[in-house]
Amino acid sequence: MSSEPILTLTNVAKSFGGLQVLSDVNFELKPGEILGLVGPNGSGKTSVINLISGVHQPEAGSIRFDGAEIQRLTPHARVKLGINRSFQVPKCFISMSVRENIEVAAHFSGHNADIPAILDDIGLTGMEATPAASLTANQQKMLDLGRALATGPKLLLVDEIGAGLNPAELTGIADLLKRIAARGISMIVVEHLMEFLNKLTSRVIVLSAGKIIFEGSLEDASHDPEVVTAFFGGAA
Amino acid sequence: MRESWFKRARAGLITAAVLALVFSLAPNVYNNSSLLFMMMTYIVLSQGLNLLYGFTGYLPFGYVGFFGTGAYATALLVMKLHLPIGLAIAAGPIASMIVALVLGPLLRLSGAYFSIANLAASQILFIVIGNPNLQDITGGPYGVKIDEVYNPTASYAAMVVLVVVVTLIATFFRRSRFGQGLKAMADDPVSAEMSAIPVVRMRLLAWLTSAAVAGLAGALYAWNLSVFYPDAVFTLEISVFAIVFALFGGVGTVLGPIIGAGLLYALYNAIGISEPQYFQLIYGVLIVGLVMFLPEGILSLLTRRGINVF
Numbered sequence: 001m002s003s004e005p006i007l008t009l010t011n012v013a014k015s016f017g018g019l020q021v022l023s024d025v026n027f028e029l030k031p032g033e034i035l036g037l038v039g040p041n042g043s044g045k046t047s048v049i050n051l052i053s054g055v056h057q058p059e060a061g062s063i064r065f066d067g068a069e070i071q072r073l074t075p076h077a078r079v080k081l082g083i084n085r086s087f088q089v090p091k092c093f094i095s096m097s098v099r100e101n102i103e104v105a106a107h108f109s110g111h112n113a114d115i116p117a118i119l120d121d122i123g124l125t126g127m128e129a130t131p132a133a134s135l136t137a138n139q140q141k142m143l144d145l146g147r148a149l150a151t152g153p154k155l156l157l158v159d160e161i162g163a164g165l166n167p168a169e170l171t172g173i174a175d176l177l178k179r180i181a182a183r184g185i186s187m188i189v190v191e192h193l194m195e196f197l198n199k200l201t202s203r204v205i206v207l208s209a210g211k212i213i214f215e216g217s218l219e220d221a222s223h224d225p226e227v228v229t230a231f232f233g234g235a236a
Numbered sequence: 237m238r239e240s241w242f243k244r245a246r247a248g249l250i251t252a253a254v255l256a257l258v259f260s261l262a263p264n265v266y267n268n269s270s271l272l273f274m275m276m277t278y279i280v281l282s283q284g285l286n287l288l289y290g291f292t293g294y295l296p297f298g299y300v301g302f303f304g305t306g307a308y309a310t311a312l313l314v315m316k317l318h319l320p321i322g323l324a325i326a327a328g329p330i331a332s333m334i335v336a337l338v339l340g341p342l343l344r345l346s347g348a349y350f351s352i353a354n355l356a357a358s359q360i361l362f363i364v365i366g367n368p369n370l371q372d373i374t375g376g377p378y379g380v381k382i383d384e385v386y387n388p389t390a391s392y393a394a395m396v397v398l399v400v401v402v403t404l405i406a407t408f409f410r411r412s413r414f415g416q417g418l419k420a421m422a423d424d425p426v427s428a429e430m431s432a433i434p435v436v437r438m439r440l441l442a443w444l445t446s447a448a449v450a451g452l453a454g455a456l457y458a459w460n461l462s463v464f465y466p467d468a469v470f471t472l473e474i475s476v477f478a479i480v481f482a483l484f485g486g487v488g489t490v491l492g493p494i495i496g497a498g499l500l501y502a503l504y505n506a507i508g509i510s511e512p513q514y515f516q517l518i519y520g521v522l523i524v525g526l527v528m529f530l531p532e533g534i535l536s537l538l539t540r541r542g543i544n545v546f
């Protein structure tokens with residue numbers, strides 16, 4: 001049933017040492033939906049992605065994906081279920097070529113990836129043999145995304161892929177993410193750039209100091225006093 | 237398209253065949269077969285160390301611990317339980333894999349912490365086995381003796397087979413998806429997990445394989461020597477040699493450890509035994525030169541020219 005959520009977070013909490021990084025995080029994502037995740041620096045956006053992808057484990061709450069609880073699974077097991085992500089700071093396999101970066105993910109996930117199509121998506125066609133180490137930072141971000149796509153995800157978590165791009169490049173990435181979503185892949189997009197998010201989705205969640213302070217349309221968020229305070233008013 | 241299995245393995249098959257031929261024929265033209273045996277032992281140890289270090293980035297300073305464990309498992313099973321030598325040799329790698337499993341949690345440490353903890357573990361094994369209070373069980377500091385199974389020809393032949401086997405294992409690491417997965421983990425373990433690679437399990441598998449290789453080498457060494465003291469199979473020098481030989485040739489390749497062990501062990505014999513003082517000097521200079529000018533081994537001279545080294 002397409003109206004069943006593909007992802008549900010219930011009362012999720014995470015702390016590092018004494019620092020409470022996330023508390024009482026609750027939200028849902030529908031299949032094929034793009035959800036924007038915004039918030040000031042250090043508000044916990046990347047942590048949400050780390051918990052969903054299994055890089056970190058929550059100490060409370062549950063994460064359901066495709067009808068099953070996943071919060072105790074290893075990251076690679078979650079990848080096989082159909083979750084993947086890109087990294088805010090790209091993490092490519094730097095001793096490998098562009099093609100090998102994608103191949104290795106396709107192979108281990110068991111997904112029959114269309115590698116030329118992925119290379120085309122991420123704008124690296126013709127650079128298959130280029131060492132990942134000699135790509136520009138932006139190209140490495142795209143390769144990171146290509147690695148994620150190669151595993152055939154149903155849910156893609158995109159962490160600040162627009163940072164450092166010029167307006168033309170941003171439009172290109174927004175179009176790419178829309179094309180990916182049109183294939184039925186759900187997405188959580190973490191982004192500081194509001195115009196960029198505006199092109200992708202109308203539904204956003206705003207995090208501040210590890211709590212969800214707003215959920216709704218981007219338009220309403222910009223008029224919400226609590227959101228405005230969180231972003232511009234110093235301490236929330 | 238991916239090349240056929242045979243095409244990917246071809247370089248390894250050729251390398252293994254050449255090694256088998258060279259070491260089978262060498263005793264006919266060069267009568268110091270114990271030197272040839274030791275050279276093979278170091279080729280195996282350097283390659284076994286390369287399986288771990290060259291493909292996962294974990295440098296086991298205590299690698300000799302697995303060698304000694306294999307040697308002692310074999311010797312003690314023959315001495316105490318009178319097992320047939322074949323079975324006793326099979327027990328060598330099993331014993332070293334058990335030690336590796338017990339030491340498995342060390343893989344959670346990174347970099348120098350792993351290396352030092354592994355070094356300490358090998359020294360603990362050494363101290364326990366050489367302990368005079370355990371003389372009835374381990375032979376203590378007076379060592380072990382299995383001269384009833386002494387057979388230099390058969391043990392030599394078995395070591396030739398091990399050289400072949402280890403070359404083929406290294407080929408598998410170099411040319412398979414498994415090996416590519418290990419490389420990915422070494423580059424970035426988090427990204428590797430996000431490529432569906434079971435990082436912890438694969439790292440453990442590489443660790444066990446590497447330990448088994450050293451254990452089997454130790455077992456064959458015990459058979460070939462048949463009388464030895466604990467320090468003969470637990471001396472840190474064995475770890476150091478295996479590391480230097482592998483690094484000198486170039487880790488992460490199949491040929492590097494073979495070339496490194498072959499050349500440097502020959503050099504060690506040419507000058508090290510008659511004039512140890514010069515040897516230490518030359519070795520020191522070699523190591524410093526290596527670190528400064530060729531940190532990726534002599535084969536990187538080819539790699540830098542765009543030649544893809546096997």
Ligand SMILES: Nc1ncnc2c1ncn2[C@@H]1O[C@H](COP(=O)(O)OP(=O)(O)OP(=O)(O)O)[C@@H](O)[C@H]1O
Nearest residue numbers: 016019021039040041042043044045046047048088
């Ligand atoms: N592994 C970690 N160990 C300790 N603290 C951490 C760790 N990861 C994140 N934190 C802390 O958790 C808080 C939230 O970090 P997080 O990276 O999730 O924020 P963010 O919203 O993604 O920020 P940014 O916009 O800067 O990327 C920060 O205070 C951060 O210092």
Ligand SMILES: [Mg+2]
Nearest residue numbers: 045046047088
């Ligand atoms: Mg972040």
